[in-house]
Amino acid sequence: MSEKNHLMTLLTNKMQRRTFLKWSGAIGIPVIAGGIGTKMLVDRKGEQKVVNAKEKEKIFSTCSINNCGGRCVIKAHVKDGVVVRVSTDSQESGDLSTPPLRACVRGRNYRSMLYHPDRLKYPMKRIGKRGEGKFKRISWEEAIETIASEVKRIGDQYGPESRYVNYASGQSWGLHGGKNAARKLLSLTGGFLNYRNDYSSGAGNVATPYTYGTNNSGSSFDSLLHSKYFILWGQNPSEMIFSTPYREYLMQAKKNGAKIIVIDPRYTDTAVAFADEWIPILPTTDNAMMDAMGYVIITENLHDQAFLDKYCIGFDGDHMPDGIPKQESLKSYLLGEKDGVAKTPEWAEEICRVPADKIREIAREYAKTKPAALIQGWAAQRQAYGEQFMRGGAQLACLTGNVGKLGGWAAGTGYWSRSDIVYPFSYKNPVKASIPCFLWTKAVEYGVEMTPADGLEGTEKLTTNIKCIFNMAGNMLINQHSDINKTVKLLEDESKVEFIVVSDLFMTPSAKFADILLPGTTFFERYDIGVPWCFGDYVVFGDKTIDPLYECRDEYDVFAEVAEKLGVKDKFTEGKTILDLVKESVERTKKELDPNFPTFDEFRKKGVYHFKYDTPLIGFKDQIDDLENHPFETPSGKIELFSKALWEMNKHDEIPAIAKYIPAWEGPEDPLKETFPFQLISWHYKRRCHSTYDNQPWLEEAAKQEMWVNTKDAEKRGINNGDRVQVQNERGSLFIDVKVTPRIAPGVVGIPQGAWYSPDKEGVDQRGSVNVLTSQRPTPLAKANPQLTNLVEVKKA
């Protein structure tokens, strides 16, 4: 048999219905004609080496700069241009001056973020209605041209105050980042409307200085090793981290024999890991317990009278500011001398549900065990009258004389910082006007009507509403701001905000509202230096481990090109690349701030630098040691338990001069509770950093998005663990699965914040994005976010 016959026999006999001949006949004409479909596989041109699995890994030390309080060391193992795995700091624990900066579950997931199939890969422009989510791929040239022309058009038409760079924290603790790039561009082309404050400790940031003159009321972690008693009031470092080494110190303090009390509506992971006792409390009622603790301390004569006399204004009638009646004192308030209501533990129990005897016990222990650290988290100040919580904690620290002493803690906002680096990338905004960050939606709708009473500063009146928004690596445009439904409606109206630019890694709920959508880079793909929140004596090198994937670009480079179109490129870059900025920071930090700071190459190799100190930083030590030469930065130079400045605002009901309990709207005393019987809170979930990583399946496996409901409440409503429920109030409604647990106070439900708003066709969220239910009503003094003040109804779906 000839070969040909053999072949034909094979091809015709063996194939049954679908024969090769038929298949080949179906495409008789050569397909590729005239260069359709560019060749993507090209000649390697002499590159002899064939990639193989045995090739050696190269390890780069890098760092994420998201809005986590901690910075951890991420080691990227790179092989043939691909990050094949990540590991973390291998430093041993033990030496507390160089604590290990290990990644938590979120950090371990970074490779999955880098190589997630949903990464934004190319620039896009919106083609559907705004928010609908329809986009068309465009070139970078078109994206840059559009941004440049719109920035100019809107600036010319409405003035610089119409341009706004929204609060965004996806890249917040590094040297450059999209937000700063946008701000610099706008600064060089007329300016932009500023914002002040933040969504984390917004009420506290404004309130604490009325007591202490500053927010730097904290002490360094090493001081905690001297504390004998801790109250962690609404603070949860086990889940939200706060600062990477913090838990290491808490653990050591505990080993030293300190007692730790956690006060929180939830039995948090922090309570599990550290607490000798968990005190559940109703949200928004913390000040009732604080008042009662003060009452016990005073009436049992446990207060530090000498401290109060010397350092404080307003404790008793003998230490009031000029012209203020004696009965306005803190003591008078606690004893009920003016209002006839003594702030007894029994009075407080009715409000906050902590048993009176327990309040007494904690007040006595806190006052008697010296030194003691009452450390406040910020969740409890993200409520209707959050200012009171922050000043209330400080008040207790003063009553017990724990301020300015080793092992004590002044409470209040509690920032501390003694280690810094140089930030070479800066801008100068010619516009002075600023709004509280939480009121940006108000400035979109009613900007020109805002007054200083709304927290407008730097001008008496705005000349325009916000018309152009840059939202760079942030989800505040929709997801993280209060009242999503309201914000959606506002932004859908294209006549209000006329142009929105978003840069991000993924298609977040905010990114859907972009007019121009830019693919940003992860920290793996750029140089930077990561610093922790204000707490921690360390900085982490952010090495570029691979080139940006797809058409992703650093915002710095993008805005440099926009600047070029607008004729200000030289002023924008000053001739520097991102790498130049990092090098400059390292060199200048060594020269100007710390001679022990490593060189660029040393820092890059080591990946981390620990600033070292012989003694702990103790908040207000200078003032307490020598008040005369180191007065507090308050108007009186003393600690103002009573603030005359607040008194003179003359809104005593909502902005009292001393910290006190004020029943919250949508708190447990609001009559609305009959319709919406549950108090809803949220918390920083361990599987996310705010809303970052919500689309990461591996983390969802680690900790599912679900709402906590107390066992008794669930029983009453026939809700079982794992059931799906509908949660609603007048602002909106969402669906979420339920975790039935005794780990949350009865009457309270908790949804982890940051889940991505995922509406169905009717606009009802299916994922449990808590801000569908939160309010845009600001706190009275700071105009801050009250996002943990909500009443809701829960029904089995």
Add this chain to the structure above:
Amino acid sequence: MTKTTEPLHIQLQSFFLARKNFYQLLNLLFLPPTNKVLAGIRSSINFHELEEVHEGGEILQHFIGHLSNEQINMEKEEYQRLFIGPGPLAAPPWESYYRSKDQLLFEEWMYQVREQYHRYGLKYVKENNEPDDHLLLELEFMSFLANLNMQESNHERILELISSQISFLEKHLTIWIPFFCERVIENTESQLYLGAAMLLEDFLSFDLTTLIELREVLTDV
């Protein structure tokens, strides 16, 4: 003892040419649907024949027969929704996505296909910028190998090339493509992509079977 009427490699040329064309057609079907690409598809197919052998061909013929500008624009949007983004893709066109436990890109399978490209002196023009295991690249690689086969006269080399193609189909394309096609078929109402996905899946398994049988035959020769 050679007594040939026509050298074997000449006999095989039409076979390899047809395969090369088919891979190029599949490549065209999954390129961004510009007017030019659609015209290319239209001119490449003997729809009557294709319709007979395959349901996907029938769907495609119907699609190509009713092309309007409006239709082309819809396909462009659909292409972007299925394969480009932004946002979660209805059918991610990369092998690693279907094979890695965590559905990631740039996983070990991408390395494996990269190694194959390198072995044949090729590299992805966007190496390390986009993953090498994109559908279009793997199809281009197959048509490249078919083309090499066409030009080869050495019996051993012919067999070697056939084995390479079998191996690439077995270890890569025929493993992930069924999952990919399932995603396309479940998620689209586009006649173009429905037909293309059906054709792709069936052609690959058919091609694999054919190559294996051909190798048996040629080994015996």
